[in-house]
Amino acid sequence: MPLTQSLVCLILEPAVVPLDPLPVNPLTPDPLAPWRGPLARALHRNRSKPHSRYAQLATLSAHGRPANRTVVFRGFYHHSNTLMFVTDTRSAKVTDITQTPWGELCRYFTQTREQFRLSGAITLITADAADAALGQARRERWEALSEASRQSFHWPQPRHPRSEDPTAFEGSGPASAFPDPPPSFGLGLLQPDAVDHLELRGNPQNRTQYQRLTDGTWAMQAVNP
Amino acid sequence: MPLTQSLVCLILEPAVVPLDPLPVNPLTPDPLAPWRGPLARALHRNRSKPHSRYAQLATLSAHGRPANRTVVFRGFYHHSNTLMFVTDTRSAKVTDITQTPWGELCRYFTQTREQFRLSGAITLITADAADAALGQARRERWEALSEASRQSFHWPQPRHPRSEDPTAFEGSGPASAFPDPPPSFGLGLLQPDAVDHLELRGNPQNRTQYQRLTDGTWAMQAVNP
Structure with missing residues (x-):
């Protein structure tokens, strides 16, 4: 559906303070967003590269100040356009998100030379999650982690001076002995409301912007790269 | 030089508003920072991958909101720890930087599985640069660009609805006909004052933080990953 010039400007130049209240539940089922197809294709075509995640x-x-770090994409939450990542709740990004819930995820796919920018609100699910579905989502992600990843949540306080105790990084025995996620384990949920897809291949490059509208549908627009 | 616990805390938890005045000239010669060695090694070891830049x-x-996008590293300015990137001055990041000069660059090297985070002030050099040395730096970067890259600065306004004119992306003839950079060409200079280096290889991983002190020297500290 082509957009009028005025709507495009609205999309490209958001209001000065669009800090809308966060959605009640980021796990609400949502129709598949139109950028999910191109993103799924990119994931498929780059699947031979572990770093495509x-x-x-x-x-x-x-x-x-803005902060920026690499995270591992852990898939979409069931029946939603919400991206999942896991984090140590002792990390600086948890402090950041608790104060300002907005984030932008930038994914560059090296094989197909394309970039997705996904901007939206982030919800953090910690051990304190009151909502049963959110707590369940956190447990499911914990169970899906490798043994090595689980152990890292038992390591000493991140960013503190390196521990000199050689046993500090050995974890707390086999993870199977700890079926419940520790308090240091958090699940991050990013709900994009603006997506920007740039394909560097081709001359000129192709660039498409997507914006979630207030009724939950998406507008899309091909723009100049 | 090991740091005391209190200094480490100062490094890890900056003051609430450390928005220091920007340095007068980001091109001031600077002794090689201690993180330059590890970064140079990473660039060398990943040189077979074009995306290592x-x-x-x-x-x-x-x-x-935070914004995030891929840029190409264009090397260090002569005799400084200042990283260079080029940008279209009509892009959103130029608006961002003009209002808030802080940025963090995240570089993940896929071959050696290590991450550098470089945080600091960004100076934008445009056609209006009054400083002769800054203007010269901008011209040098323009001259170093490929013909294809130069042409892109003559394309229609980025993020506007895709131009339907097939000739709009043809550029303006051979770049050699345009020895001077167009007004759309900007040079970005990032002066890191905090660097975080994480090596994913090894168990546990190695992480080192570097902080520029007010006298221009650097403190470094091995921290828990």
């Missing part, structure tokens, strides 16, 4: 997550730190 | 730059957008 990596992406860079930008947040706003408490001291007012 | 790519990195994700996080900025703060005018509407208060």
Whole structure:
């Protein structure tokens, strides 16, 4: 559906403070967004590269600067357009997100030379989650982790001076002995409301922007790269 | 040089508003920072991958959300620790940086599985640069660009609805006919004052943080990953 020029400008130049209240439940089923097809194709075509699951997550730190680090994409939550990543709740990004819930995930696929930018609100699911479905989602992600990944949540406080205790990084025995996720395990849920897809191949490159509208549908627009 | 616990805390938890005035000239010669060695090694070991020159730059957008996109690393400015990237001055990141000069560049090297996060102030050099050395740096980067890259600065306004004019993306003839950079060409200079290096290989992983001190020297600290 082509957009009028005025709507496009609305999409490209958001209002000064669009800090809408966060959705009540980020796991609400949602029709498949139109950018899911191109993203699924990119994931498929780049599947031989383990790093195709990596992406860079930008947040706003408490001291007012943007922060940026690599996270591992853990798939979409059932029947939604919500992207999942796991995090140590002792990490700086958790402090960032608790104060300012907005983030932008940048995924560059090296094989197909295309970039997806996914911007939206992030919800953090910790051990305190009151909502049963959110707590269940966190447990499911914990169970899906490798033994090595689970152990890392038992390591000493991240970013503190390197522990000199050689046993500090051995974890706490086999993870199977710990069926429940520890308090340090958090699940991050990013609900994009704006997506920007750039394909570097071709001359000129193709660029498409998607914007979630208030009724939950998506507008899309081919734009100049 | 090992740091005391209190200094480490200062490094890890910056003051609430450390928005120091920007340095007068980002091209001031600077002794080689201690993170330059590890970064040079990573660039060398990953040199077979063209995308080892790519990195994700996080900025703060005018509407208060973090923004994140891939940029190409264009090397260091002579005798400094200042990283260079080029940008179309009509892009959103230029608006971001003009309002809030802070950025964090995240570079993940796929071959050696290591990440560098470089945080600092960004200076944009445009056609209006009053400083002769900054103007010269911009011209040098323009001259170093490929013909195809130069042409892209003559394309129609980025993020506007895709131009239907097939000739709009043909550029303006051979770049050699345009020895001077167009107004759309900007040079970005990132001066890191905090660097975080994470090596995923090894168990546990190695992580080192570097902080530029007010006297221009750097503190470094091995931390828990």
